[in-house]
Amino acid sequence: MLAQSSYGQSSFGLGLPIREYLLVGLAAAVVTFLLVGLVRVLALRLGAVAWPRGRDVHVTPTPRWGGLAMFGGVLAGIGLAAQLPALRLAFDYSRDVQGVLLAAVLLVAVGALDDRFELDAITKAAGQVTAAGVLVLFGVQFSVFWIPWGGGGTGISGSILSLGPEQGVVLTVVLTVALVNAMNFVDGLDGLAAGIGLVAATATCAFAIGLVRENGNDAAAYPPALIASVLAGACLGFLPHNFNPARIFMGDSGSMLIGLMLAAATTSASGKIPITTTTDGTDVLALFAPLIVLAAVVFVPLLDLLMAVVRRTRAGMSPFSPDKMHLHHRLLEIGHSQRRAVLLIYLWAGILAFGAVALALIDDPAFVLWAVALGLGAAVLATAVPRARHARRSGSAGPPRPGTPPRAPGRT
Numbered sequence: 460m461l462a463q464s465s466y467g468q469s470s471f472g473l474g475l476p477i478r479e480y481l482l483v484g485l486a487a488a489v490v491t492f493l494l495v496g497l498v499r500v501l502a503l504r505l506g507a508v509a510w511p512r513g514r515d516v517h518v519t520p521t522p523r524w525g526g527l528a529m530f531g532g533v534l535a536g537i538g539l540a541a542q543l544p545a546l547r548l549a550f551d552y553s554r555d556v557q558g559v560l561l562a563a564v565l566l567v568a569v570g571a572l573d574d575r576f577e578l579d580a581i582t583k584a585a586g587q588v589t590a591a592g593v594l595v596l597f598g599v600q601f602s603v604f605w606i607p608w609g610g611g612g613t614g615i616s617g618s619i620l621s622l623g624p625e626q627g628v629v630l631t632v633v634l635t636v637a638l639v640n641a642m643n644f645v646d647g648l649d650g651l652a653a654g655i656g657l658v659a660a661t662a663t664c665a666f667a668i669g670l671v672r673e674n675g676n677d678a679a680a681y682p683p684a685l686i687a688s689v690l691a692g693a694c695l696g697f698l699p700h701n702f703n704p705a706r707i708f709m710g711d712s713g714s715m716l717i718g719l720m721l722a723a724a725t726t727s728a729s730g731k732i733p734i735t736t737t738t739d740g741t742d743v744l745a746l747f748a749p750l751i752v753l754a755a756v757v758f759v760p761l762l763d764l765l766m767a768v769v770r771r772t773r774a775g776m777s778p779f780s781p782d783k784m785h786l787h788h789r790l791l792e793i794g795h796s797q798r799r800a801v802l803l804i805y806l807w808a809g810i811l812a813f814g815a816v817a818l819a820l821i822d823d824p825a826f827v828l829w830a831v832a833l834g835l836g837a838a839v840l841a842t843a844v845p846r847a848r849h850a851r852r853s854g855s856a857g858p859p860r861p862g863t864p865p866r867a868p869g870r871t
Contacts, residue, residue, distance in 0.1 A: 474676070475668060475671055475672055475676060476543075476545035476546060476681075477668065479540070479543045479545050479546050480546070480664065480668065480684055480685065480688045481688070482539065482543070483536040483537070483539050483540045483543070483546065483685065483688055483689055483692070484536060484664075484688040484689060484691055484692035484695075485692060486532075486535050486536050486539045486692065487532040487533055487535055487536030487688075487689040487690075487691075487692030487693045487696065488532065488692040488693065488695040488696035489532075489696060490531055490532040490535035490536075490696065491528050491529050491531065491532030491692070491693045491695075491696030491697050492532075492696035492697070492699065492700070494527075494528035494531045494532065495525060495528045495696075495697060495700045495707060497528075498522075498524050498525065498527050498528040498707070499522050499524075499525075499700075499706065499707045501524065501527075502522035502523055502524040502574075502707070503522050505575065506575060507522060507523045507524045507571075507574045507575040507710070508520050508521065508522050508523065509521045509522075509523055509708055509710075521705060521706070521707065521708050522707050522708070523574040523575075523707070523708045523709070523710035523712075524571060524574055524575075524707075524710055524712060525697055525700070525701060525707045525708055525709035525710060525712075525713050526567055526570055526571065526574075526709045526710050526711070526712025526713025526714070526715070526716050527567065527571060527712055528696075528697060529693040529694070529696075529697050529709060529713050529716060529717075530563060530567045530693075530712070530716055532689070532692060532693040532696050532697075533563065533689045533690065533693050533716070533720070534560075536688070536689030536692055536693070537556060537560065537685070537689055540556075540685055540689075545678075545681075546681060546685060548678035548681065549678060549681035549682050549685055551678065552677075552678045552679040552681075553598075553678075553679050553681070553682050553727075554597045554598055555597065555598065555599050555682035555683075555686070555723070555727045556682050556685060556686065557597060558593060558594050558596065558597025558598065558599050558723070559594065559597075559599065559686055559719070559720060559723045561593050561597070562590040562591070562593040562594050562719060562723070563590075563716055563719055563720065565586065565589060565590045565593065566586060566587065566590040566639070566715050566716060566719050567712045567715070567716055569582070569583060569586035569587075569590075569711075569715070570710060570711035570712030570713070570714075570715045570716070571710070571711075571712040573710075573711045573712075574710035574711055574712055583711070584636070587635070587636045587639050587640070587715070588632060588636060590635070590639075590719060591631060591632040591635035591636055591722075592632065594631060594635060594722075594723055594726070595627075595628050595631055595632065599631070599723055599726050599727050600627045600628060600630070600631040600726060601622060601627050601630045601631055601634075601726055601729055601730070602621070602622055602627050602729075602730055631722075631726055634722055634725075634726065635718075635719060635722040635723070635726075638718040638719070638721055638722040639714075639715045639718035639719055639722070640718070641718060642655075642656065642714045642715065642717045642718035642721070643711060643714045643715060643718065645714075646708075646709065646713075646714040648703070648797055648800060648801050649701060649702055649703035649704060649705035649797060649801065650698055650701050650702035650703060650705065650801050651801050651804060652709060652713070652714050652717060653694045653697050653698045653701050653702075653709060653713075653717075654694070654698060654702075654801060654804075654805045654808075655804065655805070655808050656690065656691075656694040656717040656721070657691055657694035657695055657698065658805060658808045658809045658812055659717075659721055659808065659812055660687045660688070660690040660691035660694060660717075660720070660721065660724070661687070661691045661812075662809075662812035662813050662815070662816050663683070663687040663721065663724050663725060663728070663812075663816075664684050664687035664688045664691060664724075665813075665816050665820070666728065666815075666816045666819055666820070667680075667683035667684035667687055667724065667728050667731075668684045669816075669819065669820045670683065670684075670728055670731045670732060671684060673732070674731060679731070680731040682727050683724045683725075683727040683728035683731060684724075686720055686723055686724040686727065687720075687721075687724040690717065690720040690721070690724070693716075694717065697709060697713070702798075702801075703797045703798050703801065803838070803841060803842055806838050806841065807838050807842075810831060810834040810835055810838060811831075814827060814830070814831035814834070817830075817831075
């Protein structure tokens with residue numbers, strides 16, 4: 460852990476710079492919202508347009524490159540943070556933000572080229588690995604893990620597993636590439652990736668602000684929350700243009716940006732937890748929190764990615780072969796509208812993400828677990844409603860009466 464900033468302590472004491480995080484997030488949202496119109500015109504003129512295909516849900520040509528507007532919002536938010544009295548210390552006591560920016564420039568460029576020229580999978584994978592390598596070069600990588608054995612203390616104790624440089628590099632690269640591709644896979648309905656990115660980044664930001672508090676407002680702990688707050692703002696600013704019916708898509712430039720910044724914020728946060736050589740049961744949730752949050756905020760896209768890989772491999776296809784069997788496609792098949800399907804996925808992601816954050820930040824885990832269980836139950840019921848309604852209609856309709864014309868498909 461880097462030395463604590465005397466300026467940050469004297470100016471802010473233990474008060475957290477929450478208003479500054481909100482301000483940079485708002486700046487990112489406003490700039491993204493304003494840039495979308497310009498980027499949309501540019502995409503139409505230069506041919507970065509998504510033409511409808513058999514597996515797509517949209518039926519009209521739609522410009523891409525929304526990720527460029529989002530990256531503009533991210534740059535604006537981080538530029539503003541560099542001018543604020545508290546958050547500018549994040550640049551002095553850590554290189555995390557600089558590393559994320561450089562990696563994002565590289566990955567957004569690769570994504571923008573893919574949105575226009577349809578790059579092959581190997582080129583895109585090379586860009587993703589290189590961007591992850593840039594994070595590692597700037598010190599954004601996992602270094603330690605808590606394991607629940609070997610502590611020798613009373614009650615629930617554990618020990619610290621220190622990762623070697625090679626292990627930390629491999630884990631960081633694998634995590635980053637997996638998140639980038641997971642967000643890419645889930646970007647299949649209007650507003651879906653932007654909304655999940657907003658939920659995930661907001662939850663990660665809340666968790667990271669809790670880490671700032673635990674570290675006594677140490678400026679070295681500022682970067683994870685800063686990264687997450689500007690990403691949340693960019694997603695929020697883009698969502699009004701992208702929600703059904705979408706006027707622009709974020710494209711690979713946007714989805715890969717979201718995956719990269721989520722991975723960077725979570726990886727950076729994992730190194731900011733105060734760790735001792737032995738722990739008791741009250742520390743378990745806090746020490747596991749980065750992994751819990753990571754698993755929760757990307758549960759939907761990672762599950763979708765895993766199911767797609769298994770499904771395509773079993774069918775003898777390449778894992779990267781496109782199809783129309785993603786989770787959002789299945790929600791449409793059972794009777795949900797596009798908007799309802801997207802809102803349901805928001806609900807699932809929000810319950811899991813904020814439930815994980817609450818476990819880390821609230822002292823009563825039983826209350827949190829009960830609340831999460833009730834939320835998941837409500838989400839299951841909301842998801843199953845169209846299927847149950849369809850079953851009731853099918854059972855009560857009976858055979859058509861003689862002379863009754865058949866209904867037109869898709870109409871009621």
